[in-house]
Amino acid sequence: MSDLPTSSTIIPWTRVPLRAFVVIPGDEIGRDFVLVRQGGYPIDGGLEPMQGPLATVLRHLRDDPRGLPVTIHPECRRRAAA
DSSP: OOOSOOTTTOOOOOOOOSEEEEEEEOSOTTSOEEEEEEEESOOTTOOOOOEEEHHHHHHHHHTOTTOOOEEEOHHHHHHHHO
16 A cells, blocks of 8 residues: 555645735725735735835735735725725
8 A cells, every 4th residue: 555645635726825915995084095914824024014005005015026916805996996
């Protein structure tokens, strides 16, 4: 008998990111600021607190060398378009 796992014991890779940046609406209703949180498992190197207008926050996230996916809450998009 081989000690290698069989197909019934292998967990399939879901191809879903296990780490991501999540952009959510800010707490202040009068300002169109957004906040960045981490989603999934802890992000290597941490996450510096980030808030501001959506365009500014996205520019900073694009410059992040880790290349993690970004998920934006629909309310943030609505506020930025208004």
